Amino acid sequence: MNAPTAHNHLVPEIRQREVPAALIDALKARFGAQCSTALAVREQHGRDESSFEAPPPAAVVFAESTQDVADAVKLASQYEVPVIPFGVGSSLEGHLLAVQGGISIDLGRMNKVLSVNPEDLTVTVQPGVTRKQVNDEIKSTGLFFPIDPGADATIGGMSATRASGTNAVRYGTMRDNVLSLEVVTASGEVIRTGTRAKKSSAGYDLTRLFIGSEGTLGVITEVTLRLYPLPEAISAAVCSFPSIADAVHTVIQVIQLGVPIARVELIDQNAVRMVNAHSKLALREEPMLLMEFHGSPAGVKEQAEVVQEIAADHGGKAFEWATTPEERTRLWTARHNAYFAAIQSKPGCRAISTDTCVPISRLADCLLDSVREADESGLPYFIVGHVGDGNFHFGYLLDPAKPQEREVAERLNHALVSRALEMGGTCSGEHGVGLHKMDFLVTEAGAGAVEMMRTIKRALDPKNIMNPGKIFTL
Amino acid sequence: MNAPTAHNHLVPEIRQREVPAALIDALKARFGAQCSTALAVREQHGRDESSFEAPPPAAVVFAESTQDVADAVKLASQYEVPVIPFGVGSSLEGHLLAVQGGISIDLGRMNKVLSVNPEDLTVTVQPGVTRKQVNDEIKSTGLFFPIDPGADATIGGMSATRASGTNAVRYGTMRDNVLSLEVVTASGEVIRTGTRAKKSSAGYDLTRLFIGSEGTLGVITEVTLRLYPLPEAISAAVCSFPSIADAVHTVIQVIQLGVPIARVELIDQNAVRMVNAHSKLALREEPMLLMEFHGSPAGVKEQAEVVQEIAADHGGKAFEWATTPEERTRLWTARHNAYFAAIQSKPGCRAISTDTCVPISRLADCLLDSVREADESGLPYFIVGHVGDGNFHFGYLLDPAKPQEREVAERLNHALVSRALEMGGTCSGEHGVGLHKMDFLVTEAGAGAVEMMRTIKRALDPKNIMNPGKIFTL
Structure with missing residues (x-):
């Protein structure tokens, strides 16, 4: 079986293992109403926030205890059928897709x-x-x-x-x-x-x-x-910059000075525009850092002063402070809604999200080269990023009906990941490998390290039933 | 092969695998003067700071590059002979002992x-x-x-x-x-x-x-x-307390308040006495906390004030401050020499060091019960501990010629570990399992988890040549 290439959006060459009727019968006998084979339920459990598609799992078990999970896995093991754990379905990398068939174990009821x-x-x-x-x-x-x-x-x-x-x-x-x-x-x-x-x-x-x-x-x-x-004092601030470069150089200095900033998020002007439209805000449509400081009142003041000074050196506009919990929540909600704001900015579109993370000294180079490429491509995009860690996400917005748009997005993603790896970075800062980054993982970690992962997988899961076809193929 | 029991100081039932002369010849051919079979060299590489004894390795390879290591391991693999990596020999748990024979790879020359x-x-x-x-x-x-x-x-x-x-x-x-x-x-x-x-x-x-x-x-x-x-400001302080309980309760409150203290070490009155004698100091012979604060000048001041207040509530004597690097070095050197100070306090003795770590809320209970037991035993001992993490070390001092002293020490150790595990803690906070804590590991982690470790070991090292007989036996 070959790994999906980075250029396919339908998961290619999946091997749908057979799910015997006897397993479904056994699951229904053990779990009764906790086991569903209704198409709507299966379809809901067979997708996530990624742009991949695959046939849904054959059944969904709603586990209510560790014993339920153990029993479901034992039955699946007996029939050598894949098991895919399901939380709320917010994966961005296709983790929840039943690419080799199997059953989904929904853990949502284990919520104590x-x-x-x-x-x-x-x-x-x-x-x-x-x-x-x-x-x-x-x-x-x-x-x-x-x-x-x-x-x-x-x-x-x-x-x-x-x-x-x-x-x-x-x-x-x-x-x-x-x-x-x-x-x-x-x-x-x-x-x-x-x-x-x-x-x-x-x-x-x-x-x-x-x-x-x-x-x-x-x-x-x-x-x-x-x-x-909970910190004694919390302050959040937004600060706009003339360019992404200025914002990023501010962050690099803050980190290199060891300021214990709690959050420092980059939002590019595209994302600000989309967020303004979606959340009815009037943020200045320029690259922006969204920051939060935690500590004692004196400590927060000290941190904020240092950061304000650095920001001013890079053309940062006066900080706008949000010190009440309500103001802070409004700001962070806007940040967290950036993805959905972006999706709504181009009706019917899907987003391909990148997830590179680089050493902080290379952040500006990596980001700015990728911005240039994205601008040249003409594809709509936005950037949000946990830039204090060197981690950022481009969201390329594409019309699923236009394969050439997906091709452009994948080309941009490919160039970005290659750049990040050359700079000593990683293809995934926080989303995981899933289906989409298997090839990148081999480039990043090397064939030997990935083979070591496979060896561990084979040893601990000899029947290859635990969410198979993710991270690597066997 | 059985695991060594906790009550043996000579490693029991070791299986000394044969080291064929052909391997030694091959190592000498490949490594020349970088390979030694001199008894003194082998003996130096066959022991560490633990109280265990075993026959030395058959040869020592002084690796100067990754390629050297790879070649030595390949030869060892070819002959299915154990390989034991060696740094400076400061292990406290027998990691360096050739319990199944084999060769030592000294990495001391790879020091760039x-x-x-x-x-x-x-x-x-x-x-x-x-x-x-x-x-x-x-x-x-x-x-x-x-x-x-x-x-x-x-x-x-x-x-x-x-x-x-x-x-x-x-x-x-x-x-x-x-x-x-x-x-x-x-x-x-x-x-x-x-x-x-x-x-x-x-x-x-x-x-x-x-x-x-x-x-x-x-x-x-x-x-x-x-x-x-490097923090802008560093301050170190010592503070004596009427009892270990008072010192420990101070630490618990400091941690629960989230004070970002950089170091907080407990030294009991026995250790203070030994350190005074060894390092020619005149520290007050009472339980003591040795602390260090890192941050901005204002931040350090703020932290120190909070801690002083908490200490005063628990009978802590006025802080003695060490703000110059020289004073700090003197204090921390004294702390770091506690082990050697203790060994010298009873000529010819060896120390058995415990290494439990418990959730901070159980620190006082765990420590004080164990102090009581140690006092009742009559065996000389001392305590040093990274108490901010819930980690502390009893050092039981025993005469190796008196098996009953070792028995007492092992009994105390056993009771302490059992207590720590019952409290949700671990048998080893930082020294590792090595030879001495294999049985404890099974009690702590459960047979299933240890079997998972074994499965990984077998998969990644099918010939069982990488430092075999440590952590668990196969």
Whole structure:
């Protein structure tokens, strides 16, 4: 079986493994109404926010417990049928598509916060809990969970894709903020990785192996997260710049000086225009940094002063501050809606989102060369980015009925990824490999490293039933 | 083959695999004077700072390049002979012992800093570079590498054991501060894991799989580290307390409040006494916290004020400040010498060091119960601990000629680990499993998780030649 090439939007050469009627019967016998084969349900579970298409899974099991997951996996294993874990469907890389057939396990009903340990700054949740739900349920503790990929994704999905987002520049990614997991393995066994201790040198780091494994090694059924005290003071500000270069050079200096900024997001003038239209805002239609500072009142003031000085050196217009929670929410909601604002700006369009991340010293070079190429192509696009980490996303907007537009978008994406890799960067900062970046992964990691991943996969999932055809093909 | 029990100090039931003369001949032909079979050299490479003993390796290869390592591993693989990577020999858990025979690969000559990227806050080094050397060589950049396990260990060794130490409470561990690795696999292939991007979601986290794998999956031949801007202001202080409980409760509150303290070390009155004698100091012989604050001048002042207030609430004596680099160095040198100070306090003794780490809310319970048990035992001991992370070390001092003393120490260790695991903690915060904690690992992680580790080991090292007999037995 060949890997899909970067230039196909329908997943090519998929091998739809047979799902025997006997498995469906067994699932219905075990799960009753928790198992659905209705087409609408299957179709809803067979797509995500990517631009890929594939036939839907043969059935959907709505798991309500770890035991449910284990039993579903055991049955699937018995019939050698693929299993695809499903959270809320916010993947951008085709993780949820049943490219080799199989069944979907919907973890949305496993949505309980199991235990909050405020004095240890930890919380243990089921995988279907979303990030907003976590923060709602722990509000009274004075703590918060910082990882914010934009979408209100599930903690299970965020763990599986090693998600990050706007706060990662200060608080790290899911890699840094998961203490331990409960996982159902490919044979249906339940294991635990890690403890609630803040650090450990006890054996292989299975937690980190599952974080970012995209469902290919097991199903995550419980997650213990690190929490942080809510900062005494939070200030958010927007600042417009004459050019993307000026905005980016501001960010580079802020990071190199070690300012512990909590968020620093780039929004290009295209995205500002789309957001203004969508969210009825009147932001200045210029490249913009959206920033947030966390700390003591004095610390926040100190950080903001340093950043304002650097911004002024690069032509940054006077900061507009948002200090009330309502103002901040409005700003960040606008930022998070950029993707949908963009989609609405070109009716019927789909977006191909890039996800490169480069060392901060190369951020300007990588971004500006790619802006030039995108401008020359004539394809509508927008940029949003967690630029403090060197991570940014171009969204190329294309008409799915016009193959040449997809070709242009893929060419731009290809050039951008090649550029990022040459600069010591990665093809995926936070979305995962999924279906779309398999070829890029080989270029980035090398055939030897990818073969090592395959070897681990074969050893832990000898029947290749755990979300097969993602990250790499076997 | 059975795992060594926790009560043996000679490694039991070791299976010394044969090292064929043909391999030694081949190594000598390939490496010439870089390969030694002199007994003194072999003995030096067959021990570490643990209290274990085993016959030395059959030969030592002094690698000078990745190619040297790859060639040595290929030859060892051909003859199915174990390979044990060696840095400076500072392991506390028997990692360097040739329990199944084999050859040692000394990486001490691979001690070059390969590239410094100050604008990206990264440095790439060979594995034999020590942590002090890193900081010496990057001094002019205004950056530093924070991880400080006490010993001037090599970066390769620190990566292999997932080391941490005094600064981890603020800066994290080797898990958090390694961006990428070059590794020679069990077949002698060279792979790279990760890029210089600050974050990535591209495939399995092979970097984290090798961090903490204790040489059992491959030999680390290059490491890219994260660096940090040297804080504008650094202040260190010592504060004595009427009891360990008071000191520990101070720490718990500091952490729960989210104060970004850089270091907070507990030294019990026994350790203070030993350090005073060894380093000719006159520290007050009471339980003591040794602290360091990093930040802007205002930030450091703010942190220190909060901590002083909390300490005063718990009977802490007035802080003694060390603000000059010389004073700070003197204090931290004393702390780092605690182990050797303790060894010298009882001539001819050896120390068994515990390494539990618990959630911060359980720190007082875990520590105080274990202090009571140690006091009742009559065995001399001392405590030092990275208590901000919930990690602490009892050092039990025993006369190797008196088996009953070892038995007492092991009993105390066993009770302490059981207590820590019951509290949601780990048997090893930073030293690794090595030979001594294999049984504990099974209790902590569960048979299923350890079997998953074994499965990965078998898949990546089918001949079981990479530092076999450590972490688990096959």
